[in-house]
Amino acid sequence: MNLADIADKTVSLAEKSGATQAEVYAVHVKIASVYIDDDIPKIGSSMIESGIGLKYIIGKRIGFTSSTLAQERPADVVERAKSLANSSSEDSKFVSLPDPKKVSGSPDKFHDKETASADSELLMEKAMEVVKAAASSNVSVPNGSLRTSSIRYHINNSLGVNTGSKGTLIFGFFTAKSQDTGGVGEGVQRCWSREIGTIDFGKLGEKLQSQALSVLKAKAFKEKWDDAVAILTPSEGAEMIYDLVASAVSGENVNKRSSPWADKMGEKVASDVLTIHDNGLSEKGLLSSVVDDEGVPTQNTTILEKGVLQSYLFDSYNANQLELPSTGNGIRRAPRELAGRFSMTPSCAGTTMEIKPGSKSVEDLIGEIKRGVYIEHFAYPLVDPMTGAFSNEVRNARIIENGELGDPIKYALWIGNLFDSIKGDMQIANNLEVHDKKIVPSIAFPNTELVGQ
Amino acid sequence: MLDTMTKVIDDLSEKDVAFADIRQESHASTQILVVNGDLRRFSRATKAGTVARVLIGECWGMASTSEALTAEVCKNLLSSSAKSAKANAKFSRKNLDFSEIKPIEKSVWQESKVDPAEVSTEEKLEFVMALDKGQKIDDRIVNTNSVYNDAKRIFRLVNTAGSRLEWDELRTLAIVQPIARQGERMHFDYNVKGGRAGYELIQQIDPDAFSAECSKGALDLLTAEKPPSGKMTVVADGGISGLIAHEVCGHASEADEVVKGRSFLTGQVGNQLGTEHVTMVDDGTLKEASGSYPFDSEGTPASRTMIIENGVFKGYLHTLETAGLMGVNPTGNGRAQDYNRRIFARMTSTFFDKGDWNDEELIADTKDGLYVIKAMSGMEDVVGGGVQCSALKGYIIKDGEATQLVRSMSLAGKVLEILKTVDAVGNKLEFWGGSCGKGEEDFLPVSSGGPLMRAEMVVGGG
Incomplete structure (x- = not known):
């Protein structure tokens, strides 16, 4: 399919209709994917999907439909969208689709040929590097998946x-499972990149083994x-701070009054x-692209500068309501799952959240803490983005006492309020990592609590 | 279409192939989203695709495409699958035997009283607008969100065992989420009703009552206190008990985690894991439940599986492969998110079965504790058997009465210890439509719910 055509x-x-x-x-x-199961490559898979999403507007009445076009023609899709728009009620807040803007940079700028051409056999070799480095007499790799995705998309609208x-x-x-007479343990490692060549799979396996044994x-x-200080590794902290900040600075949430930072610019x-x-x-961002999913040029937007709120994020729908320009945040894609995104309308979402690193190493931060916890893995890092409240189960952590890492612990609840905590004496290390839509x-x-069981 | 697929699978002549199947899916869904009284989205999404799987040794190859289904496309998918399976099979340690699979030829079409396709868009819009309006019961409700969704999926499947199947699944769903604000404090609440049913399920909803009750919940949370933390007696509502069943016991009962010894429930059949009050089932045949279906993604009929009966562990949830490995019948739990995703052992409607306590009597019988309501999310711990379930709110129980409202908390503990403390289970079952992921992805429809359940757990809230 020629997407532009x-x-x-x-x-x-x-338009004609x-x-x-x-x-x-x-x-x-x-x-392309490979799934590891019980130390071997269990499934190798390949997937190809094409589709279109059509927004059909009559005045302020909007109908949206999508199709893989496997069982219908573009004319059928247009008819369905028209029918939806005709029976829709007016969206009083809709102003217009975005106007064309000058786009800088090649559309290929964030495309890596080696990653795009990877097939399941290459992925099998890479995944088995992880397994070989992680497996030992008391460590196995029961689950794993490795997936490369390449995407090309084109946006065309009536305004040009x-x-x-x-x-x-x-x-x-x-995941790795460790076992001895005393019990079992689990390690979990993820890797994210735009380029397959940047990942050291053997090192990932070694880290997986070490975590499982710990x-x-x-x-x-x-x-x-x-009153404990908790240092979160990038994978865990990234989820929590992104969920909190991305929700608070979403132009959609600001406009509908569900953002706690709606009046705090x-x-x-x-x-x-x-x-x-x-x-x-972002050079390493997984959703980096020259235009967002509405065709608006992407940009680097400062959200917080030294703790001061500088900007919200806008897609065209929400920016127009405030007579502001879009910040290039009309997003349909998601790093986890690029399939099926044509069926989504663009929503006001982040691209890549970059947290400015500090000057100290993680070891330096640990050295300054009298009593705290270094958390490597939660059951899942969650936070209520409206209130900031969290209570997450710690699956793998180490106590910090008098500036030194102590015994490994598990099965504790880490409790607090993230809005309050980030106003306190927080510290940021210098070890940036890519995790999903975040580089942190x-x-x-x-100012958090640690409650044992 | 089924004839084309059958011809291609019958002609498959790849050497060493122990089993293969081809599945075609067509999806169509309608979504209406109203925000603060404005129609924010009115969409009709369709997609279709075909996936083929090939088994060689103990390894699979899989290929999918959104191209229109033709014999040539099916052949290419099988060929690509065989290539991947062969590459993986270098690591194969055994040959899986699928020769015992019984072929099924059947067409099963869901009967709904009111087909959503026959309901006018005006009626659907009017319903969602009423949901939205119904949330505006107080000036402190600063944001209203209302969703209607119907989704129909049509499946066609053939395999080398000779099965030839076609069926559909139709689900409908309504959700409201009001947000209350007073000064700096903001809280939301939600209400959801969904199931494998037609528009008749939506017609059972009184939009005013459904929405107003939810808004009242959000407003009440504005004055809720921080919950106590530590180990305590918890009375979990049906949503929370369902979450515990699903996340902890359910995922660990999925037999793909058992055949490789990852699950903490490996080798537990016949062992007493909980008190006699604990009975837990996975039931893919529950009428109108969101997690129900006629066949799983491998063409095995859905079934009711007893996981725990009166505290004794009974059995696991199987795909064709895990059933073969463990020498039992498949249970119809081999599910895939869609044609782009793998099939593995997954739940349907997983819940603790009802006991004999009246809900009010159960709370009145609790001297001190926490009545926890409104499930938010949970995460499995298949290896360690730990629990993390988060809830929106709860009430402190003092001398048998629900008193102070508390907000946002997590429940934790080791499930094998928790199940040994269950001493009372309610006599009412209630289910909601939900979605389940495994290993952080592969989301598919399930039902969550169950009865009230009392046990000792660790609580913490921010």
Whole structure:
């Protein structure tokens, strides 16, 4: 499928049938995967999917439909979208689709040929490097998956937007199980990149083994600490701080009054050490592209500068309501799952959240903590983005006492409020890592509780 | 289409292939989203694709495409699958035997009283607008969100055992989520009703009551206190008990985790794991439940599986492969998110079965504890058997009465210890439509729910 042609043809059909504005998002995705099961490559798979999403607008009435076009023609899709728009009620907040803007950079800028051409056999070899490095007499790799995705997409709209971008990414998820007479332990490691060549799979396996063995020694935490500092590794801290900040700075949430930072522009909402950017052009960002999923050029937006709120993130729908420009955050893609994204309308979401690293190493941060915990793995790192409340089960951590790492622990609840904690004496390390839509270092969160079982 | 697929699978002549199948899926869904009284999204999404699988030794190859289904496309998918399977089979340690699989030829079409396709868009829009309006019961409700969704999937499947199947699954869903704000404090609540049913399920909803009750919940949370933390007696509502059943016992009962010894429930059949009050089932045949279906993604009929009966562990949830490895019948739990994703052992509707306590009497019988309601999310711990389940709110129980409202908490503990403390289970079952992932992805429809359940757990809230 020639994406530009099909997008252009479908927009023309929509306009001819009566749409006052129309937008087509045409996408082609190719994915190769291997699944590890019980130390061997269990499934090798390949997937190809193409589809279009059509927004059909009559005045302020909007209908959206999507199709893989396997069982119907573009004309059928246009008719369905028209029918939806006709029976829709007006969206009083809709102003217009985005106007065309000058796009800088090649659409290939974030596309890696080696990653795009990887097949399941190559992935099998890479995944087995992880398994070989992790497995030992008392460590196995029961689960793993390694996946490369390449995507190209094109957006065409009635106002003249006619642009697109390409991208690649690789994602891996591995678990290791350790066992001895005293019990069992589990290690979990993920890897994310735009380029397969940047990942050291052997090192990943070694880390997986070391983590699984560490958990084996861990003892259930039995105490209750009311004022603990917790250092979170990038994988865990990234999820929590992204969920909190991305929700609070979403233009959609600001407009519908569900953001706690809706009236706080220019105010200090976090510690001086916290500077955060949303960077659609991030060198290592998995969603990096020259245009967002509405065809608006992407940009590097400062969200927080030394703890002061500098900007919200906008797609065109939400920016227009405030008579502001879009920040290039009309997003349909997700690093985890690029298939099926043509069926989504763009939503106001982050591209790549970059946290400015500090100058200290993780070891330096640990050295400054009198009593705390270094957390490598939660059951899942969750936070309520509205209230900031969290209570997460610790699966793998080490006690910090008098500036030194102590015994490994597990089965404790880490409790607190993230909005409060980031206003306190938080510390940021210098070890940046890519995790999903985030590039973050380890972070020390103050004023939290650790409750044993 | 089924004839084309059958012809291609019958003509498969690849050497060493122990089993192969081809599945075609067509998906169509309608979504209506209203935010603060405005129609924010009115969409109709369709997609279709075909996937083939080939088994060589103990390794699979899989290939899928969204191209229109033709004999040539099916042949290419099988060929690509065989290539991947062969490459992986270098590591194969055994040959899986699928020769005992019984062929089924059947067409099963879901009967709904009111087909959503026959309901006018005006009626659907009016319903969602009423849901949204119903949330505006107070000026402190600053944001209202209302969703309607119907989704129909049509499946066609053939395999080398001779099965030839076609069926459909139709699900409907309504959700409201109001947000209350007072000063700096903000809280949301939610209400959801969904199932494998037609529009008749939506017609059972009174939009005013459904939404107003939810908004009242959000407003009440504005004055809720921080919950106590530590180990305590917990009375979990049906949603929370369902979450514990699903996340901890359910995922660990999925036999793919058992055949490789990853699950803490490996080798537990026949062992007493809980008190006699604990009975837990996975039931893919529950009427109108979101997790129900006629066949799983491998073409095995759905079934009811007893996992724990009166505290004794009974059995696991199987795919064709795990059933063969363990010498039992497949249970119809081999599921895939869609044609782009792998099949592995997954749950349907997994819950603790009802006991004999009246809900009010159960709370009145609890001297001190926490009544925890409104499930939020949970995470499995298949290896260690730990629990993390988060809840929106709860009430402190004092002398048999639910008193102070508390907000946002997690429940934790080791499930094998928790099940030994279950001393009372309610006599009512209630289910909601939900979604389940495994290993952080591969999401598919399930039902969550169950009865009230009392046990000792660790609680913490922020």
